Amino acid sequence: MPLNELRKSGYWASAILIGTVLNLLLFVVLPKLGRSEVPPPPEPIIVELSEWQVPQPPQPKPVLKPKEKPKPKPKPKQVVKPKPQEQPKPEPLPEPTPEPVLTDREIDPPEQVVEKRPEPIAEPVEEVLPTPVHISKLTSLPRHAHRAFPIYPPAMEAQGIEAVVRLKVLIDIKGNVKQVTVVKSAGAEFDKAAVDAAWKSTFIPAKANGQSVPAIMTFPIRFQIR
DSSP: OOHHHHHHHHHHHHHHHHHHHHHHIIIIIHHHHHOOOOOOOOOOOOOOOOOOOOOOOOOOOOOOOOOOOOOOOOOOOOOOOOOOOOOOOOOOOOOOOOOOOOOHHHHSOOOOOOOOOOOOOOOOOOOOOOOOOOGGGOSBOOEEEEOOOOOOOHHHHHHTOOEEEEEEEEEOTTSOEEEEEEEEOOOHHHHHHHHHHHHTOEEEOEEETTEEEOEEEEEEEEEOOO
16 A cells, blocks of 8 residues: 555544544533532521510509598497386276175076977079070180090990980080080980080180180080990
8 A cells, every 4th residue: 555545544544533532522521611510509597586575565653542541430329218208007996896695596597498499491592594695696615624425324335226415505604514405315324324424524615705604505425336
């Protein structure tokens, strides 16, 4: 190989090497040189704050009250004793009258025989029944306060007989039964049981214009076998 070519090839090799070194300097070394190291962040400063004291207003000086002079003690009241009243003199007692001297005849008077007459027998006084107010004038009808249930006649209950008795009852201003009348009969035994139950019942009296008045109430009493 001629010398000139060797020289040329050596020049090219050195040129490539120099170019490679320059590229390394441009892309690797120079950026690192241009960068400045970022300093670490400063540590936080911790400051302890003491409690803030609120300024207190100046306290006023206590004002001394002048000493009160002791009040003079009141003088004791003089109690005036009342003068003793003169008691009236007692009146002289009357002289006792002498007892009369009784003779033998006056001491033992003759006995008088009094005949006892039989006392007259008081005749029974019939109770005057109250006059009932007509139903058209009533503002409220009578109602049961205590309803007595009739006793089922045993003979009729044994035979399985049922019945209805309709009664007409006169009620006074206190709610008491004053009269019971059978309007519709169902036989003597049923009628008696129904009437007895009506007499044992009490009612709230009827009213007219806010006042209790006597009134007549008609209602049925049923006898049913359960």
